Amino acid sequence: MDSRYILEKSSVGTRVGVGGVDSCRAGRSVLHDTRVPTVEKNGPMPVYTHGPVLYKFVVDVGSAAEVNGERTSSKGNGLSPGGQILHMEKTGRGDQKDTGSTGILKRASPTHCPVIKGQLQGGFMHLDINNPGKQAELANSFRAAQVQNVPPTERQPLPSSHIPVPRNRKPSGHADKEVMAAAVLTSLSTSPLVLYPSSASTVPEPAxxxxxxxxxxxxxxxxxxxxxxxxxxxxxxxxxxxxxxxxxxxxxxxxxxxxxxxxxxxxxxxxxxxxxxxxxxxxxxxxxxxxxxxxxxxxxxxxxxxxxxxxxxxxxxxxxxxxxxxxxxxxxxxxxxxxxxxxxxxxxxxxxxxxxxxxxxxxxxxxxxxxxxxxxxxxxxxxxxxxxxxxxxxxxxxxxxTDHAYQATAPVSIPVGPELAGLGSGNGTGPGTRTGNGISVSWQSPPVIFKGVPGPVTHVRTVSIGEKRQPAANTHTTVNKTHALITPPAKSIPGTRKPRGEAKKCRKVYGMEKRDMWCTACRWKKACQRFTD
DNA sequence: AATGCCGGGAG
DNA sequence: CTCCCGGCATT
Known part of the structure; x- marks a missing residue:
């Protein structure tokens, strides 16, 4: 509802927003402006989103300082309160006709937008973000606008080819955000060279x-x-x-x-x-x-x-x-x-x-x-x-x-690298480490581990996984692994159960009374994680 | 009988 | 997944 309202009020804004979106895909469509009608059809969502922003923008830029204060907080629904939004609009229009915003708008995009409204400003922001092609133009116009409203300190003549704005900005941003954006834009457009060094730290190049x-x-x-x-x-x-x-x-x-x-x-x-x-x-x-x-x-x-x-x-x-x-x-x-x-x-x-x-x-x-x-x-x-x-x-x-990278890597390096194993062990070894431990990799790639990893680690891991674990002693482990490659099916054979570990398990250590002190595995009647053999 | 824990099932 | 538990192998 509200959004629509806005739409109607500010077709420009809407259009802009959509345009931005489009541009993302299209890359560089230059004439969003013309599409106004289309955009409107596009539905409330985009409109909705952008509407408010635009609005705010107007406010900020525009003359209504008072409004600004109130406005800031009220976001998407700003319209509903009625008083506020309406107020805004009125303000906006009023301004348009004679003062700042209007002027700005005209200057801003006479070419681009046939429809002139205060909202335009906001639109620019978005456009800038997504449409490199237009950026320059927009940037300029925007800057022009800025100049009017920005304190003298901020305004500087340097033109920039485009204004970088993080795309996908939340249209619903608060006033301060907008301001920030404006500031950024200004500064950016102002002094590319300054920016350069900091961002392109790696490459010292002639200006x-x-x-x-x-x-x-x-x-x-x-x-x-x-x-x-x-x-x-x-x-x-x-x-x-x-x-x-x-x-x-x-x-x-x-x-x-x-x-x-x-x-x-x-x-x-x-x-x-x-x-x-x-x-x-x-x-x-x-x-x-x-x-x-x-x-x-x-x-x-x-x-x-x-x-x-x-x-x-x-x-x-x-x-x-x-x-x-x-x-x-x-x-x-x-x-x-x-x-x-x-x-x-x-x-x-x-x-x-x-x-x-x-x-x-x-x-x-x-x-x-x-x-x-x-x-x-x-x-x-x-x-x-x-x-x-x-x-x-x-x-x-x-x-x-990154995870994937892990996994992908694992198989290859396994045969070679005990290091990896070590790495893995880090995850699973700790007594505290239980099922909870996040490292999915280690859990998920047990087979891998089997192949390459030396005893203890494997053990732990296996255990924690809850995978069928072979009760074999450490000494055997290595062997087992080797075998594992050859005779994996052995596992599946029901008869084969590894001899019970000698170490006392949670149950023994803590006793039934303190069952809550057991490691999870033990509690679940799984291979003990805490006391590995 | 006590333990350890696999295999499965339920939520 | 997490939690449980039946049931089997071991001790």
């Missing part, structure tokens, strides 16, 4: 590079001059320099593959480590880099790779020198490739890292860049950067469940 990138952006439709973004979004300098000191990496990356591939893997791995937090951007698209040099159709998975390629092959520079003046940027573009298929390909190449993330479970040392990209980056699909900085794509790859 002028930014310009180059912008330029390059223009030549490639896919790029929208996201320099700053991608920079932030995890980056690998022209020189592949793994911030990860992981030897593990190496271990798991049986690098017997082409340069590109291995590199890719490395990077992804790298990313993975960088990002302990599972990300939401799980798009199945991977960004690849295609050489635009005439007659050269080389496609690489990493910007650094492609750059190197260009540098060496086309520019005739020394391949081993890391030096890059960014010129390569002009000669390649990004293309999106379906991740799934890609992954498959990879996996076929390397059984070790089906997920591309071969690396071990060891937990990811949080890395510095991560947060940055997190905030600034809009979205995987969106990040098209001409820069070598944009490694986001590969990273996406890595996102694939």
């Amino acid at each position: 002028n590079r930014a310009w180059k990138e912008v330029l390059s952006a223009s030549y490639s439709s896919s790029t929208s001059g996201n320099w700053s973004w991608d920079a932030s979004d995890q980056s690998v300098p022209s020189t592949p320099s793994p911030p990860l000191s992981n030897d593990t990496n190496k271990n798991f990356l049986l690098s017997s593959q082409g340069d590109d591939v291995s590199e890719d893997v490395t990077e992804s791995t790298h990313f993975m480590f960088e990002d302990p937090i599972p990300r939401k951007r799980k798009n199945s698209m991977k960004v690849m880099f295609k050489c635009l040099w005439k007659n050269c159709e080389k496609v690489l998975s990493t910007s650094s790779g492609i750059q190197r390629h260009i540098r060496t092959v086309h520019l005739g520079r020394n391949s081993d020198s890391d030096y890059s003046d960014g010129e390569e940027d002009f000669y390649y573009s990004e293309i999106e490739v379906n991740m799934d298929s890609l992954t498959e390909g990879l996996s076929s190449l390397t059984p070790t890292s089906p997920t591309t993330a071969g690396p071990p479970p060891v937990f990811p040392p949080p890395l510095t860049d991560v947060p940055h990209s997190e905030h600034i980056n809009m979205n995987g699909s969106q990040s098209h950067a001409p820069t070598l900085l944009s490694q986001s794509a590969p990273s996406t790859l890595c996102h694939i469940r």
Whole structure:
């Protein structure tokens, strides 16, 4: 209901919101504006969501300070209270006609939106987020608006090619959020260069590079001059320099593959480590880099790779020198490739890292860049950067469940690595460790463990799992494992029961009276977890 | 008989 | 899953 109301009142806002959504998929549709009607049809949801935001925006931007105060808190339902919303609208309109908002609007998007309403502002925000193409324009207009309402201190002339806003912002955001957003926008648009260093910590580059990138952006439709973004979004300098000191990496990356591939893997791995937090951007698209040099159709998975390629092959520079003046940027573009298929390909190449993330479970040392990209980056699909900085794509790859990576890795390393076993043991060994213990991996991959892991560990694990466990003594364990490979069916044979462990179990130790002190397994009449043989 | 715990079943 | 428990093998 309310939403509709809003819709009607502010078709623009609605449209914008939807447009944003669309753009996500479409990538860069430029004319949302025209679609106003369509959008409206789209249904209340989007409208609803965006409506309020827009509103607030207006308020913030607009003249009504008083309203602002009240407004802030009232969100989606703001309309219902009636007084408030209505009030707002009135205010908005009123303003439109003569003061700030109107002016802003007009300036903001005369071209884009035939329909003019205060809400427009909000719309911009969203649009910006999703539509790189328009971003520049919008950004400008928005900025213009900002200038009017932002304290002199904040306004600065520097134009930016686009305004990065975390996409999928909650439209329902509170006033402060909006303000924040505005602030961010402002600051961003203001001083890209400033932003640069912080976000693109990895790559110290000449400032002028930014310009180059912008330029390059223009030549490639896919790029929208996201320099700053991608920079932030995890980056690998022209020189592949793994911030990860992981030897593990190496271990798991049986690098017997082409340069590109291995590199890719490395990077992804790298990313993975960088990002302990599972990300939401799980798009199945991977960004690849295609050489635009005439007659050269080389496609690489990493910007650094492609750059190197260009540098060496086309520019005739020394391949081993890391030096890059960014010129390569002009000669390649990004293309999106379906991740799934890609992954498959990879996996076929390397059984070790089906997920591309071969690396071990060891937990990811949080890395510095991560947060940055997190905030600034809009979205995987969106990040098209001409820069070598944009490694986001590969990273996406890595996102694939760390857990899985584990599991995938496990089988391979098992035969070889007692280390892993050790790792596993950590999980299951503790007396306290019961079924509760989260490490699903260890539980789920018992077979694996059997093969490679030495005694005690195996034991514990098995026990905790509740799997049929073989009562064999430690000494035997090893043997058993070996056998396990050969004669697994033995287990299933009912007659075969391992001799009872000598150790006192919970029952014996605590007695029936203190049954609650038993380990869970014992309580459940399962193999004791606490006192292993 | 007391224990230990596998196999199953219920919620 | 988690919790229980019948029932069998061992001690």
